Amino acid sequence: MPKVLNNGYVELVEFMGGDDAVIRNARRCWKSESKGEDSDRKLIKHLLAKGHMTPFEAMVFTFDIKCPLFVARQWHRHRIGSYNEESLRYCIAEKDYYVPSGLTEKQERSWCNDNNLCFEDYAYWIGRGLPKEQARALLPTGVYTKFYWTVNGSSLMNFLRLRTDKHAQAEIREYAQNVLCLVQRMHVAPIAFYAFEQHLTGGQAND
Secondary structure, eight states: OOEETTTEEEEEEEEEOOHHHHHHHHHHHHTOOOOOHHHHHHHHHHHHHHTOOGGGGGOEEEEEEEEEHHHHHHHTTOOSSEEEEOOTTTSOOOSOBOOOTTOOHHHHHHHHHHHHHHHHHHHHHHHTTOOHHHHGGGSOTTBEEEEEEEEEHHHHHHHHHHHSSTTSOHHHHHHHHHHHHHHHHTTSSHHHHHHHHHHOOOOOOOO
């Protein structure tokens, strides 16, 4: 699976539908029949150009994601999807946190020391019997979290349009680029995602 940031990842667990599902649903609108691949390709381009995204909902994807908590909170703002996250109310947090690239050796040492102190305090209070759901308040927002994300094709494209944009934060932009590359490499819907990539515009990212 592709590694993202210093210790994260994105994996496509499963998917349903593809180009054929999008084309089938789109042609229902006009009671039309496919006239071949070239015709289908033009139809998908037309749908994207006109913003007619409902047919893309026929595709459904489930991703397994490991990312820093602050990235996950940006991700979860995309509400048209389903999230199942590892709960630190019930699970002990792993000592695993984000370290930015480009730090000097001295800066990285200081960064890791600060994070390690947070985890030491967390472990101390857990050991003293404090409930995990309260002790987690001591953890940094750079702690890695894991979740499954189930999303339809239209919502996925909206996420990618916003989060691959240059205005998105660099860390979530890196995840979005990996999601797009992963879907393309798996050939889930090669016509739709090639056409989509051509239509990516400068959408503003929300935080």
